Every structure is written in structure tokens, then in C-alpha cells.
Amino acid sequence: MKNLFYLLALAPTLLSAETFTIDTKVSEVTVYPQGVEVLRTGTYSIPAGTHRLVLLGVPASDPDTQLSTMQVQADGLSRSALIIRGDDVPWHDYVSDEVKQAEDRVTDIENQIATVEDRAETARLRAEAARHKIAFLSNLGRNEGLAGSDAENLRNIAQMVGEESLNAENTAQTAEIEARKIEEKLVDLEEQLNAAQADLAALLPETEERLFIAVDVTAKAASEGAISLSYIDFYNADWQPGYEFDLKTTDTPEVRIDRRVLVTQETGENWQDVRLSVSTLQPVGQNSASRIFPQRRSISEYVANLEEPVVEAPVVVEETAGFAPDPASVQGTGITYTLSEPISIASGSEIAEFALDSMTQSVELYALANPSRDETAYRTARFTNPYDQMLLSANFARWRVNGVLVATDSTASIGPREEVEMGFGPLYALTVKRDILGRSQGDVGLISRSNQSQERAQIKVENLTGETWPLRILDRVPFSEQDDLEITWTARPKPSEENVDNRRGILAWELELAPGQSETIQLDTKLSWPEGMELH
Template sequence: MRFVLSSVLVGAAALLSTTALAETFSATSRVSAVTVYPSEALITRTAEVTLPAGRHRIVISGMPFVDEIESLRVSHPGVRRIGLYLRESFPVLEDASTPEQEAAEARVAEIEDQIDALRRTSEEARLAAEGAEAAIAFLNALNRGEGAALPDPDQLRALVSTVREETAEARETILRAKAQERGFQRQMTDLEADLARAQAELQALSQQDDEQMFLALDVEADEEVTVPLSLSYPNDAVSWGPSYEFNLETGVRPQVTLRRDVMIQQATGEDWVDVALRVSTSTPDQRINPHDLRPNRRWIEDAYEAKQRFTSESQVMSDVAELAVEAPVMAKEAGSSFGVVASEAGVSYSFDAPVSLRSGAELAYLNLPDVTFSAEVSARAAPRRDPTAFRIARIVNTSGEELLASANSRFLVDGELIGSGYFVGLTPEAERDLGFGPIDGLRIKRDLLDQSEGGRGVISRSNQRDTVAEIEVENLTGQVWPLRVLDLVPFSEQEDLEITWSAKPTPSEENVDKQRGILAWDLEMQPGETRVITLNTRLGWPEGKVLR
């Protein structure tokens, strides 16, 4: 697309002469509204310009480069459009720096000056120390009388005194320089940390792209008019999703309060400042027409003719060609990820207060109103897998809104964080069981008491296998718990493999949730109570067969 702009739309320069007699007006646009979809965002920029009657050119500044230029939509009520001209890599017309950015840039420059000054001072101290060391070396040589005759006693005493004083002063200079060096290192460490923070703050203030687009609109007005300009275009560097916090409040009337946030971030290359934001589950890039079906002609023929036909190269190629046409249609139908919402507009949320979000620098959590649901609290246990039961709250979505699926969901009990997990979503008036962690006081134990010959291997050659399992449930809490215990027995779809089972007590439900072989016992566990479930299973099959 950039090549197209360079080779075709750059020709707009030649068209400037067509409006040479028209007056040119400038309008600065800003992002005023954004709608975020699952795959992209629709960004709307607005501007306003007052025009006298006649033909004019409007140059709109502030526009970033739009990759999908064919998706750009320009609205200009009140005037007739004569032409629209676009050009890339146009010089930036104005400095978009904010006072905050200017202050951050000044802070970075100030710290860099301090670092330079500290380095100069440190270098001066180092040079003074080197000079002192050279002086000491000279004094030592002088003290030893190297290269000169020995002086008389008075001169020797004066020389020794001078060497002693100068050496002491030089050593003091070296010690002072070393102490300063340690102080300089600490100051440099602090200044470098300050510089890193200042640079990070400057970077966080804006990561807007410098590249902009030249956009000129030639229009004609019948009379003086104020034109509200609107430009909309897509950008896929935006993402959003729901973030949930489910808090189960226990007590006489348990309830679940759902705190909802919309989590959003953007790297579009342009900052959003006080924009009207809306998020939507609608999918603009989905199919808008159903798939075409192709006639499926079938025929019969003599078996010999069919064999001859399939051995001929021409028929093989014909069959391959037919499959190549039909297979993609089936694959698209099976793999389509948007089919379930093809005929629905989806859920959307609009925020009353304007939203500001910097490009590539911020992650925003925008709050939606809390919703509260009555909860039916119980316990559920799967002794084959877990040594404890788990707290379950069943809710009905009475909010009137669809609760969207969220991979960022936290679960609390009376304000205490229990854990995190995935929430699959919930349509209005639908019900869902939510897990809120283990109940340590509801202990579950499953033991295999007896198993006939054939052992526990995957493959057995015995024609009968009997097992006896015992499930023990103990309530060590101080409250009554309605508890559902889940276990299973094998099932078969072969007549030769006979499976029988019995349980004491009898299960409350068989084939739970239409899953064959899953059994459930609904128990009312009193404080301190222990219950035992016994499950007997027999499998029988003919001699010569193996059990798998």
C-alpha cells in the first residue's frame, strides 16, 4: 500500500494546480472516539473549519499514516466534495509536544548535565592524584640524593624537612582524591538511576509515530458554513478483554459479587486523549455471506468398470480435482471461529467519562458497574482425584447482560483471595457453577478393598474381574455441608463385555451431565459425621479375549 501511495497518490502534487485559485484552510484533527473490536479498532478523528462560499481546499493535519488506506472514511456535512488527495511522508506541520513532555525532556537534559559535570570533577581529582604521585616519586629520588653529591649537614636537614612536608602534602592530596572518587562513584550511581527513571518517564509520556499523512480535501460551499470534519479508519494494534473478580460472601444468604473491569491497551502510534471509548464483541472481519454449496452427484456402475476407471490416470486426476474443490469448503466450515456470532451484533460497552490512553506505554483497567447474584453454596468431591471437597457456588445470571469469557478472573471468599482461573462466560438467565477452592475440613478417601485375579494391569487375560471400592467422607467442619460425591464405573458398547455394578447407598444420579458411567451421591454432611460409600464392579468377557 505504501508503494501505491508513492507511485500513484504522489501525483496529487501535480493536481495542486487545479486548486491554485482556491483558498486553502488548515484544520488540526484529534482522536475523539474509538470503538475497539476483538480484531481491530475503529478510530475516529474530528476537526472543524469555517469556510466562506466558494471552492476551497482543506488541509487536515495530525493524521497518522493509515496502512489500510482504502478503509479511510471522510465525512464533511454542509459542503460538496470535489476531490480527496493523500500523500505519505509529508513533513510534520506542527510540534505535538505537550507541557508534560517538555518538562520530562528538560529533566533528562538536566540530569545529563549533572553527570557531565561530575565526570569533569572526577577527572580533575584523578589528575591531581597523579600529579601528587609524580611529586612523591621525585621527592623520594631527591631524598636519596640520586644524581647529586651529598650536601653538608645543614643543607641535608633542610632537604629532609622539605621532602617530609611535601611528601605529606602529596599523600594527603592522594587520600583526598581517593575519598572523592568513592563519593563520585556513589553520586554517579544515583544520577544514572535518576536518568533511567527520567528517560522511562519521558518514554511513557508518548510513543507516538512521527510519520504523518498529507490529506487535502477540495470542497465547494454554497454559503459560509462551519464544517464538522470526521475521519475514521481501522487499526489492529489494539486489544481488550474483560477482567473479573468473583467474591463469594458466605453467611445466612450467600451471594456472589462480581467486580468487572475492561482491560485495554493500544500501540497505534497515536495517543488517545479524552476520547469517547466503546468496546464491542462484534467482529467486522467475519463472513457476511453464507458458504456456497456445490451439487454432489453420485452414481453406480458395474464393479469391473469402476475398477478399470480407478486404475486409469485420467480418472485419478479427475477425482483429485473434485476433492480439491470440495475440501476447502468443508475445512472453512469446520474451522470458522466466528460462525457463532455471524448473525449477531454482539455485546458492547460504552464509557460515559472520556478516556486517555498513551500508545505503547499504558495498560488501562476501566471499571464497569458491579453485579450481585444470589448463590446456592454446596460442596463437591471427586475421590479418585482429590483428598478434599471443593466449595461450589451456583449462580443465575440475573444481570440482564451477557458475561463474557475471561482468562483473567480471580476468585475470593469473604474478601480473601482463593485463586485464579478461566471463566467461560454466561448468557442472561443461564446458570453456572463457580469453584471457590478446597474445603480442608471435608476429607475424602477412596480405597480399593478387593480386586480379583488379573491385577491392576492395563491388559488382563482373565475372563472376569471383580473390584470393591470404598469411599469414606468425613466432615471435620463446624457446619452442615450439602455434598455431591462423584465417581465412575466402566461402560462398554460391546455385547460380549458384560459390566455390572452395585453401590451402597444407591447413587442419587447416574450418567451425570449425560456422561456414561459417571455416578453422583448427594449427601447432607452433619458436623463431625462420617459416611461410607461402597461400590462393587464386575466385568466379564469370553475366554480367548483380552480386556482393554
Template sequence: MRALFLALPLASLALPAVAEDIALSSRVSAVILYPQGATVTREVAFSAPAGQHDLILADLPQGTPLASVRVVVEGVRMGGVTTRNDYVPPRDVPESAALIDARATLTQIEDALRLARNDIADIELEAEAARARIAFLAQIGQGDGAATLTPDQLRALSAVIGSETLEARQAETAATRRADTAKRALKDQIKARDAARQALEALVPEDEARAMLAVGITADAETQGTLTVTYTIPDAGWQPLYDLHLARDSGAVRIERGAFVQQSTGENWQDIALTLSTLRPSEQTEPGQIWPWIARIEDPQAIQPMARGKAETVLMAAPMAEAAASDMAVASFDGLSVTYSYPAPVSVTTGADNVRLMLTPLETKAEVVAQAVPMLDQTAYLMARLTNDTGEMLLPTSEARFYLDGRYVGQRWLNLIADGDKADMSFGPIEGLRLTRLVRDRNEGDRGILTKSNEQTETVEITVENLTGEAWPLRLIDRVPVSEQEDLEITWTAEPMPAERDIDGERGILAWTFDLPAKKTQAITVKTRLTWPEGKVLH
């Protein structure tokens, strides 16, 4: 590295090289944003005379992970690359017109505010002087000299005191009113000052400290080229958001999609080409490894019981406003991930609030049913049972909002729904579908629950009452016990029998499907019997 201790002129590409070092000013041109992290690309054109030179970038954010920096140079032969976080030469960054205007506006408002406060202080001094005159006039008539005055002199003195007191009180009142008016106007000026200060801060959040990159090049002749620098950072990311609209009469589901984008890199991204990716390089990127299982036998007394609360640890991968169509990102799927290339340049301020971008909406169809779980709930819920046939995956997010016939019903977590996956989405409770689940005659020994030393029987009655004025397709879910021991025998019957058993591979989970007319009630009875050998205890 040659002459890196010299102050480098960075304001313009047209500046000549200093001591064979060519100082360049760069900016972020493109970003691939992941749910956590980003790949940043900086491009800058340069001109170089024949010979060996160093291209100097001294405007990378200081937190740039320099080990991840990759450099490509076009137009010349590239040599070594040197990076540095400390002892970086100073840089001269011209201020934008917006920043200059914002600072001037704030200064003007602060000057006006200072003058207004001085005016209020002067007015309050006038009021204080008037009160002092009133106090002085009140003391004149109380002196010993008043007793020696003639009646005519007393009348004249009283007239003077009255006139002067009236004038002083009028002056005090006028000054007090002017001060109150000025104070009310001061509140608006303070609000304007705060707004101007906030606007200025939004324009200058970048960190001043920077990192430096030096790239050695060799040019056979005077030439022009392009320097491209890419690196991966952790301090950025995006989160999907979904507005899911269900039309109950047709079962049509419209999924309006967007993305919250944020970054805290220490520099602003201005008019970048932004691509959103579903890849997660910050998480597990290779399959787990299984180690040999070596079985051993020990004497019984040598085997120590596992302490309560301890268990084998298994490492698992983590689970994965209306706008014009031209302003929405369109998805591209390569078999491994989905990317969304935003069609317009995007600006994202470092450390600021999330920037919301719109993605193209998706549409599908769903089967609308009322789902009842009387063991846990007192009402049924409206469910949209659908298959994701949109050709795209829905990513997991906490920013999923649900709307039924245009009415907002709530926000909750949405799990990953891959292309082709089936999903049940709830669009809120149906208050008119009341659920009851009870064990009949629980307190009688000869009915309901009968417990012997090796037998237990139970009868459960479930009712669904439709208090609405329309019929509902209903799916009711309940359960019966299951056994994993040969000695524990379980039998059960139901009236009517369920339409589905072992739902989603979960043993003992049952489902009944039926249409429930308006103002009608459906009853379901489930009987279970458990038997086990004498001397054993049921848990």
C-alpha cells in the same frame, strides 16, 4: 491532488487555505473498542470558501490501515478521497504546557545533579591534597639532614611536623565526611531525575511519522462543515476483569466488573468517548461451509492406513476498586452483542500500561455446596452453583479473582457464561473435608480385582470425612466405565445409589448428594463387572 508538496500550516483551523488546500488538525473523538481491534472516529470542523478544495489531514498515525478509512463530509459536496503513508507534508504540532513543564523540570534536575557531582569531585580533591601533605610530612623526618640537627632543632621540627600532620588529617577527614554526605544526597537527586525522565517519556510517546488523507469537496458558497473519518485498527483492545464475591451464609454473589483497555496506535487518545463492545470482528464472522462427502470403495490392498499422529482437521471458532456509579459504564444488549458506553471522557496513552475502567456490578444468588472428586483430589472444594440471571453475559477472561466472605482465595480463567447459562464456580478448598478413594484388597486374587481371560471385576470404596465443626451439603462425583461395543458388557452397582447419572451428557459420570454432619464420615461403595468374548483383549 493539488500542491501537496507544499508545507501545510496545521496549527489552527483559522489559517487560510493554501493553494486551494485546506489543512486541518484532527484528533480522535470516539472509539468503539473490541476485545481485539477498534473502530476509531475523528471529527474536525472546517470553513471553506466557494469553489473546489481539498481538505487535508496529515496527522493520522502512519500505521492507519488506509483501505479501511471511511469519510463523511457535512455542509458541502464530497468528491474523491486520496490517502498516503509516505511523502507526507510536515506538520507543526504545538507542545502542551504539561510537556513543556516536564521537560523544564528534567533539565533543572539534571543541571543540579551535574553541579552536585562537580562539588563532590572538588571535595575529593581536597581530601587527596590533605593525604599528599601527610605523605610529604612523613618523609621530612626520614631524610639524611635530620641526623645533623641539634636536639632543639629536632624538637622544633617534630612540633612542626606533628602540627601540620594533624591539620592535614583533620582536613582529610572533614573532606571525606562532606563527600560521603554529598554522595548520599546524590542518590535522592538521581531518583528525582529518573522520575522526571519517566514523567516526560509518558507525555511524548507518539510516533512522529504520520499518514495523510485528502478529501475533495465542492462548496456552492462560503460555508462551514464537519469532516468525519472512521477506520478500523488492530492495535487496540480490551479485556474484562471480574472480582467475584460470595457470601457463604446467604449465597449472595456480587460480581464487580471492570475492563483493561490498551492501544498501540502511535498516538494518544485524549478525552475520547469510549464504547466497549463484545463483538469480535478479528475472528470468524461467517458460518463454516460443509463440502460434499463422496464415499468410495477400494480394494483392501489399496487402502493405506493413516499415519500415527495424523487426524482429520476440523476448523472451529475460538471460544468466546470501587468507584462511584456515575463513573461506571452501563451495558446495552442488541441481541447480537453487548456494548458498554463509558459515561466520562477517557484518555489512553499509546503503548502504555493498561487503563482500568469500571463497569456496573452484577448481583445474583447461588447454591453453596461442597464438591468432592476423590478420584483426583484429597479435599473437597466450596462451589457456588448458579444460573446467570443478571441479564448480561460474563465474558471469558484470565482476570477473574474470587473472594469468599471478603477473603481472597485465588485467580483463574473464567469461561463465557451467557445470560441464562448455569455455571459452577469454585471458591477454594475446604481442608476439613478429607477424601479417600481406594480399590479394596487389590493384591488378593479372590477379592477386589478378579481378572479372568474374559472378565474383570472391581470394588471401589470412597469415604468422605468431615473434620470441621459444621455440617456441609456435599456433592460427590465419580465414574464407572461405559461401553460402545455390544460384545463388551458392563454392569455396576453402588451403595448408596447416585442421585445423578451422565452428568452434563457425559456417560458414566455419577454424582451423590447428601448432607454430612460435623465429625462424621460417609462411605460409598461402587462395584463394576466387565465381560467380553473369549479370545478378545480388554483395553
């Protein structure tokens, strides 16, 4: 990045002005499927006159887009110039107030621990001194100089040694008890220290690379107020939706839909208590319709040539539209969601998940089976999306039944008020089985006049659960768009529906199975086609 980057507003940069430094912090962010718009705020208090306000704290996470998209607003001030520098930045050792407070907290607790340890050591020194006195008194009783002493003198010495030794033992014991009581305070202090160090560690991933941003302003009178700057970082933040679908299997079954947002950011700065919005818009790429150019065509006299003509590709000149945003990253039709409570997200590789809202919708509950692919039926709910907005496709979704987690997977988008059929895990005791009872191909050969293929399939379902289940079974028969390929089929019992969801050849049976009940479906298909043709 170049050493200096100037955005001149109204007049040349002031050559002499009083400088005020202003600490700014992130107050609002709008996260896009790729990128983020950051709003930082601070306060100023300046006398009348012309001044330079240096705005501290902006990390250099994506300098090019930050510089090109930066805007500054200052209440009640007339702005003359905005100066931005990316290299040789003063205040390169800038540390946010949050980090300073966390560091001070760690230092304070460490000092408290050192004080407690010193007090405990002082108590133990008294105990050690008492033990030295006891050792001295013990050696005194073994002094050879006492051998010639009379009985009275020895009695007095013995009494003195005993009394002093007892006092010393009491002193040592009292000092040890005092030391242990003092050290009991260390347990709580060490827990506080661990918590404070964890808080500090959560703040430390912030980058040391900062931008120098200065705005030259004029105040007609002594003023104080708010100053804000905003910029876009296209590469270091993103969000995606997440969902939880919780099915309640009561007499009136319903599903609760919890919408969530998952946010990651690596802007080099921790967001503390910010107002978070997430948007489906993407402020990058083509922003207007492409230009269309006239197309000129011409003809010329045809000249016969026995050789293979050389055909040159036509040259089409069109204006390039620039790169288009990834369709997978631009979802919805421009919806922005704003969380109701301030949030905090550390800069790094962590994923922060936040609840957006929740809605409940009644459902039609049944079991759905696909015997050609599965060996069990699946608990299924049919319901209408209760939102007037699209439920965007998501890589992270959870399904619960009565609060119990049954599945995690991705989910496709669901349109506003769209009816959806959604699975809620397998019903292992509702078994399905599809067997081929017979398959034949006749009249196959060089002199055959026709070809045929016949198949008989049997589908058996059995309810081993303790409750009655409405069951929907899906299977298929082949279809043809050629008159020469004739396909006929019969099913016993007959399907309840053919060409399900306008998919040709898909059949559906609607059954209701009581506990212990089983049902069998027989499906016969026949294909016939002329000789000389091959079936695909």
C-alpha cells in the same frame, strides 16, 4: 506503500486553493477482538470559496487498511476530493497538543528549578564573601607591623577586628540560612518535575510516521463547524473480557459478578479521554454465504481389467470463500459495550483494564468433592447467569470469597440465563480419600472360558471445619455398549443420582456433614467378558 493514494469524490483535485491545517484528535474508538475503528474530530473556520483542509495527526500504523477504509465528514461543506499520501509527508514533525503541553510543563518546572538554584547560589556567595573577610581580619591580627604599636592602638585594632569578624560571621550564617530556605522549594519542584516527566514519557511512544490527508471543499459562505474522519486498523488493537466473581457467604449467600474489559493498542498514538466501545463483531473475513455450484456426474461402460485400476480423484471446482475469522476471536452474537466515562490508553504493550458493570445473584452454596482426582472438597456455588447476554470466555478471571482472593484462572463462556456450577477455592479441612481395598482378575488364560475383573473402592470424607456443610460427592463406574461385556456394581449407601448431567456411569451422593463428622462409601464393580476377548 505508494507515494500517492487518491480517492476522488465529485470533481478533479483543485489546482489552486487556500490551504488550512486542522489538528485532529481521537474522540471515539470501537475495539474489536482484533482491530479498531478510530474516529477523529477537529474544527474548521474558513471563508466562502474553495479550499484545501489538511487534517493533521493521523499515525501511519496500518496504512493499507487505513487508506481503504477512510471516510471524511464535514458539516456544511461540499467535498470534491480526498487526497492521501503515505510517503514524503509534509508536517512529518507533527507533535500533538498533548505532547506540546507536557513538554512545556517540563520546561517550565526546569526553569523554576534553575531560578531557585541561582537564588540559593547568590545567598551562598554572600556567605563566602563574609568568610573571606573573616580570614582577612584574622591575618590582620598577626601582621608584624603591629609589633611597635602602643597599647591603645592595639586595643582599637583588636576591637575593630572583633566587631567586623562578628558582623561577617552573622552575615555568613544569615546567608547560609537563606540559601537552605530557598533550596527547600527544590523538593516540591523536583517532585513536580518527576510527575511532569512521567506524564511526558507516557505520551512519547507515539509514532513519528504520519499520513498526509487533505480534503478539497467548497463553502458557499464563511463557515465553521466540525470535521471528522474514521478508519479501521485491523492489527494494532484488541480487547478481551475479564471477570471477578465475589462470593458472599452470608445467611443468604450471593455472588457479585463484575464484568471488565482489557484493552491493548499499538496504533502509534495515545488515546486521551476518548469514548471507548468494545464489540464482539469482527469486520474482516467472509461477509456472505458461499456460492454453490452444480455437480455433474457421469458413468461409462465397465471394462474388465486384471490390473489394479487407476482411480483419479474427482475434480470439484468451487469458488474460494476467502479466509474465515478465527472462531476463538469472534465471540458472542454481535454485542457492543460502551463505557460511560471517557478513558485514556497509551500506545504500547500495556494492558488497560476498565470496569464495565456489576450484577448480584443469589446462589446455592455447597461443597463438591471428586475423590478420584482430589484430596479435598471445593466450595461451590450454583446460580443462574443474571445477564440476558452471554458471559464470554475469558483468559483473565478472579474468584473471591468475602472479598478475599482465592483463585485466578481462565473461565469458559456462560450462556444467557444459563445455570452454572462454579468453584470458589478448596476447603482444606473438608478432606476426601479414595482407597482401593481389593482388586482381582480371575479365570485368565488360554483355556479359560470367561474373564472377570472385580474392584472394591472405599471413599471416606471427613469434616474438620467448624460448620456444617452440604456435600456433593462424585465418582464413577464403568459402562459398556457391548452385550458381551457385562458390568454390575453396588454402592453402600446408594447414590442419590446416577448418570449425572447425562454422563453415563457418573454417580452422585448428597450428604450433610456436621463439624467432626465423617462418612464412608463402599463401591464394588464387576466386569465379565467371554474368553478370547481383551478388556480395554
